[in-house]
Amino acid sequence: MVKHILSISNKLNTYDLILIVFLLLFYATAAQTQEKIADGDTQKVSPSFILQEKIRQWVETQKLQGKERADWAEQKRSMASLNGIRQKEIGQIDALMESAGKRLSDATAKKDQLLLDKEALKSQRDVIQGRVEKFEVSLRQKVGMFPDSLLSKISDEVERIKNEEIEGSVQDRLRDIVAILSAASDFGHAMTITSELRSVNDESIEVEVLYLGFSGAWYVSKNGKTSGWGKVQDGGWNWTEDPSVARPLTEAMEMYRKERTPDYIPLKFNNTED
Template sequence: MRSLIKPISMVIALCCAMTVQADTVSELEQLINKWLQIENQNNKLNTHWLEQKSSMEQTLTLLDAEQQQLSELNQRRKKSTSELTQKREQLVTKQSELENDQQQLNEQLTRISQQLLSLQVQLPPPLLSSWKNTGDLTNSQLNTTDKLQTALKMLGLLRDFQQRISIHEMAILHPDGQEVWVKQLYLGAAQAWFVSEDLSYVGIGFPSDLGWQWEFDPSINAEQVALGIAVQQKKRAADWVTLPILSYAKNTQKGAK
């Protein structure tokens, strides 16, 4: 009986040992699986972290570049603002200078206009007609530019008339009340002579305080006046012409009285 119990006990002990060993193996397998799972998760975390790190490094690089650009832009903006302020100050100064120049120009233009208007009555009729066709300096609707251009045109016409001998024709009033058609020879804007076609009427023209004056003077050689006109019109060959300049001076003084 004892011999039988002993093998049975051994079998039971062996079975128990095997059961314990099986449980240990199972626990080890579970631990290994958990460890593998943790390791796998750790690898995934590392991989994810590396990916995130690379992305964040790129983002930081972009942010640094953007910050650099913004800093440069801000510097340029400050510089541009400073330049704009300087230019604005320069423009304000320039505007002030232009306004001052404009005021001086207006004052000078007013004086010139007054002088031209006072001179206007003393002009020879052809020149006076040209001036009137140029413009009216008394027109209050003219702006500064138009007035300046008109004044310059008038001065140009006066200069041109002064620098040449010119021929014109018109009717002038005789002291007896009749109009006489005459040819006129102008020596600039300060002296003129006239003669009728038949040489019956002759005289001089001159400016005075009363305006431009025509004076019939039979003592003047009508043929000389006619000759001067013909030479100027190239109808006669160039020749010496004697005309009474001194007579003009006397008549100017007479007109001034």
């Protein structure tokens, strides 16, 4: 019988084999007990009962151990799952920290570059401001040669330039300089006829003035009795009365207005005829 049991032991698990062995021992012990116990024996607990109780306890122990192993396996699976989730969360946190670190590094580099750009712009602004101030000083010395017809176009800009304590921004000041230089350039490259008042013998007389840019100018009254010429000198116009200018200047103005056929007209230019 034992050989038969051993032959099938490979087909059974360990717990089944142990159980069979205990059963065999139980039967063997029970048989011996029956032989030794007499009819009048007063023993209350038989060996077979003890064996049965131990087998029962062993079975309960095996069940408890099996349950503990199953619980432990389930706990290990849960712990493995939780560990996987934590590892994933740690990976996400590491990625976020790496990304945040990169953004911080990029922001720091950008900040440093902006500071460098700010310093460069400040240096450029200082250079531009220095040039603007030089232009303003130069223009203050030259606005005295601007005729009324020119000043009327840039009166606001000229007023601001005349103020040595300018409070405007460099951009606004540069805009005024450009406006003045542009208007002065247009005037300097054109022939302009305008009406002005001249003081002659304590009397204010209206005259017509022909400006050939800033190169020279000639004037004549409407009745032709007052005439002369002028040139820029010491930052302003210096006028010289000259009756000989009246007739040729009147003819030149008539030609300018297309009231006379174009012709060569001699006019005094810096005290010489041209």
